[in-house]
Amino acid sequence: xxxxxxxxxxxxxxxxxxxxxxxxxxxxxxxxxxxxxxxxxxxxxxxxxxxxxxxxxxxxxxxxxxxxxxxxxxxxxxxxxxxxxxxxxxxxxxxxxxxxxxxxxxxxxxxxxxxxxxxxxxxxxxxxxxxxxxxxxxxxxxxxxxxxxxxxxxxxxxxxxxxxxxxxxxxxxxxxxxxxxxxxxxxxxxxxxxxxxxxxxxxxxxxxxxxxxxxxxxxxxxxxxxxxxxxxxxxxxxxxxxxxxxxxxxxxxxxxxxxxxxxxxxxxxxxxxxxxxxxxxxxxxxxxxxxxxxxxxxxxxxxxxxxxxxxxxxxxxxxxxxxxxxxxxxxxxxxxxxxxxxxxxxxxxxxxxxxxxxxxxxxxxxxxxxxxx
Numbered sequence: 120x121x122x123x124x125x126x127x128x129x130x131x132x133x134x135x136x137x138x139x140x141x142x143x144x145x146x147x148x149x150x151x152x153x154x155x156x157x158x159x160x161x162x163x164x165x166x167x168x169x170x171x172x173x174x175x176x177x178x179x180x181x182x183x184x185x186x187x188x189x190x191x192x193x194x195x196x197x198x199x200x201x202x203x204x205x206x207x208x209x210x211x212x213x214x215x216x217x218x219x220x221x222x223x224x225x226x227x228x229x230x231x232x233x234x235x236x237x238x239x240x241x242x243x244x245x246x247x248x249x250x251x252x253x254x255x256x257x258x259x260x261x262x263x264x265x266x267x268x269x270x271x272x273x274x275x276x277x278x279x280x281x282x283x284x285x286x287x288x289x290x291x292x293x294x295x296x297x298x299x300x301x302x303x304x305x306x307x308x309x310x311x312x313x314x315x316x317x318x319x320x321x322x323x324x325x326x327x328x329x330x331x332x333x334x335x336x337x338x339x340x341x342x343x344x345x346x347x348x349x350x351x352x353x354x355x356x357x358x359x360x361x362x363x364x365x366x367x368x369x370x371x372x373x374x375x376x377x378x379x380x381x382x383x384x385x386x387x388x389x390x391x392x393x394x395x396x397x398x399x400x401x402x403x404x405x406x407x408x409x410x411x412x413x414x415x416x417x418x419x420x421x422x423x424x425x426x427x428x429x430x431x432x433x434x435x436x437x438x439x440x441x442x443x444x445x446x447x448x449x450x451x452x453x454x455x456x457x458x459x460x461x462x463x464x465x466x467x468x469x470x471x472x473x474x475x476x477x478x479x480x481x482x483x484x485x486x487x488x489x490x491x492x
Contacts, residue, residue: 124449125415127422134405135364137278137331139176139220142422143443146409146431147179147224150474157197159206162490164213171217173436174443178214182226182283185268188234189227198225198268207275224281224335225268227261229289231373240293241300258305258315265319266326279331282319287372290316291337294354295346313354320361334358336366338394341375352401359402367407367431368395386459389417396426407431413456415446434464438478
């Protein structure tokens with residue numbers, strides 16, 4: 120039997136029947152690689168195929184919009200109509216052909232949506248834009264859109280669907296006390312603020328049956344009047360009780376990411392691990408953690424100390440798709456690192472451009488540019 124340098128990192132894990140060959144997953148990260156119409160592009164197929172060849176057990180594709188009015192950018196993957204199914208099938212196949220599990224994250228951006236009239240739980244302005252408060256009828260409609268999108272993910276051949284409850288998007292907006300000021304059954308007390316994501320989960324599970332449903336989980340907004348772990352734990356336990364398969368824990372939103380103290384925090388290795396560890400203490404379902412976990416030794420320690428069950432690599436895997444292979448062989452020093460002071464990829468996507476990394480070889484950059492259209 121092959122001896123691996125990091126036994127915890129390369130231990131198998133079962134996600135409620137879905138078997139993963141190791142504890143490494145590609146955490147979803149918006150890249151701006153989709154076609155301008157939201158269809159799957161040649162660059163998306165190439166990129167996720169490369170990620171799947173890395174040796175990571177699970178590749179979770181960046182957020183796909185459940186409705187045209189919920190897309191965060193013009194180049195967000197769309198999952199809101201059957202016309203997108205053929206492209207999604209190709210995307211799933213580009214991953215599973217390399218013996219990796221494939222997941223697709225589905226999302227409604229809410230007040231962050233790239234539309235003329237964004238909607239949200241409440242009319243709370245963001246970046247000089249005022250969203251419109253959703254009606255109860257619209258809330259039910261969006262729940263059904265999540266469920267229908269999840270059914271398309273299943274039909275496309277993915278192994279799981281992930282509900283995007285992170286980054287301050289719509290699911291998180293209902294939970295947050297700073298963005299949910301409603302006075303009906305979807306606002307006010309914490310029990311009512313978490314009603315929307317729980318109903319989305321129920322409708323989704325009713326629609327897809329025994330298909331694996333995970334949740335991208337916001338544990339802390341890193342804002343004084345926002346959601347904090349003490350309240351987030353209540354949602355985590357409720358999601359578990361209602362059948363979620365795993366929680367992929369993160370922290371921060373677009374309104375906190377660029378605060379000086381958060382920028383400084385985010386440059387530290389494993390900067391979101393404490394949030395995952397805090398949630399893991401209260402749930403039995405597997406917890407995924409991410410956030411600048413660049414070294415294999417750190418990843419192994421996180422698992423050994425039971426701060427999380429699975430390691431999520433986003434930019435780290437993008438910089439060096441051979442990260443898992445090098446880790447298995449103990450070639451730590453050969454791994455290309457993402458510089459904590461480099462934010463080039465994020466700056467590009469914020470400007471509506473595709474994410475390219477300064478550390479890539481010239482050949483890789485040219486390949487990606489040639490495929491982008």
